[in-house]
Amino acid sequence: MLRKLLPLYENSILFPTQPVLPSDQLYIFFDKSQTEWVGIPKSVVSEKELKLLKTLYEIVEYQSSTISSVSKIWYEFLFLNGPPPLYNTDAYFRIIQFYINGDGLDHSEIEAALKGFFTDDVIIIWENGNRGIVIEESKQISLSDKELISMAQTVESDFFIKISFYIGKVYPLSNQLPNNFQQEKEYFIFGKTNLLNTNIFAFERIFPAYLAYHLPKGLAHKVYQALSEVFMEDPEIFSTIKVFLENNLNASMTAKKLYIHRNTLQYRIDKFVERTGIQLKDFYGAFTVFLPVYFLSRKRKITICPKVSSITLCNMSILIVSLSM
Structure with missing residues (x-):
């Protein structure tokens, strides 16, 4: 029913979480x-409509917030179509999104832990109980991807939670x-849903799978x-x-993840190249192989087996799907 209010009140917003x-x-x-939850601008609601x-x-009542005025301006700019914050015209920013699995989170403790990894002050805004963003001005950017991975591991071990990050581009x-x-937010949601082997995401990590998904x-x-x-x-x-x-395409890391010797890994790669004729030493070969690997990883049920296949082959295909999940 709340959704029916959206076309009635201009600039109203539907929230999936509070x-x-x-x-x-x-x-x-x-x-x-x-x-x-629906947010309706107070300016378009009459007193009689409010009572109804x-x-x-x-109606959800909020106590007066202690959040800084700068954070509030950023929130309204990014989420509510508000005016931009006041900075120099040549200012650039990076937005790091994070999502935490868990309930009853102490936001102030998590904020303090996150800020401890940055060399300068950053702005942290919570979108809801589990999702938030870290806003860095470009001159403040100090953490590399590896350092963000270390930060995620530290936060998880300290608070016994699971946290994911999306490293935004500088704009x-x-x-x-x-x-x-909003586009990066869409990529982040897609990555968390479809790429389950990592908790650190970025555009270049997600976009090939995102492109394949939308073919x-x-x-x-x-x-x-x-x-x-x-x-x-x-x-x-x-x-x-x-x-x-x-x-x-890092042989050492792959062998380590698979608990096999590098020679064994090279034997399997050579076997694949021999059977397909596709080299994995350059971008073109790797991307060509990535796409069918991605689709097979997503395929939960093999409904069509090759004509030469047998029950054993069909069972093997199911095994492949289980390995890919």
Whole structure:
């Protein structure tokens, strides 16, 4: 029912989770039956309409927030189409998104832990109970990808939680920044849902899989067919090539992850190259193999087996899917 209010009130917003830091300019209503929240600008709600809405829905009251005025301006800029914060015209920013699995989180303790890793002050904003962002000005950027991985491991061990990060690109402060942030937010959600072997995400890590996911069905089927028979006939090759690609074609890391000797790894790679004719030493070969590996990893159920296959081969294909999950 709350969704029906969206076209009635201009600039109203639907929230899938309760907003932690709503604008002072919004009324927040909660629909228990749908577990959804809607924010409606106070300026478009008459006194009579407010009474009616309070009768139909639960209004969420917020105590006066102690959050800094700068953080509030950033929140309204990124989430509520507000005016941009005041900085120099040549200011650039990076937004690091994070998501924490768990309930009853102490935001102040987690904020303190996160800020301890940065050399300068950063702005941390909570979108809801589990999701938030870290805003860095470009001149403050101090953490590399490896250091962010170390930060995630430390936070997880200290608080017994699971945390994921999306490392955003550096953008100039402009009216386009909220759109850039929303696009990166979409990539982050996609990565958390589809790429389960990591908790540190970035555009270059997600986009190949994102592109493959959005291929037309006909083309996706052709890509899948290209190597599916080879992989179904030899689950060991599939699991080896999958880990090899996930580790950026790094033989040492791959052998370590698979608990095998480097010579064994090279034997399996050579076997794959011999059977397919596809080299894995350059971008073109790696990307060509990545696509069918991605599709086979996502395929939960093999419904069509090759004509020459047997019950054993079909069972083997199911084994491949289980290995890829």
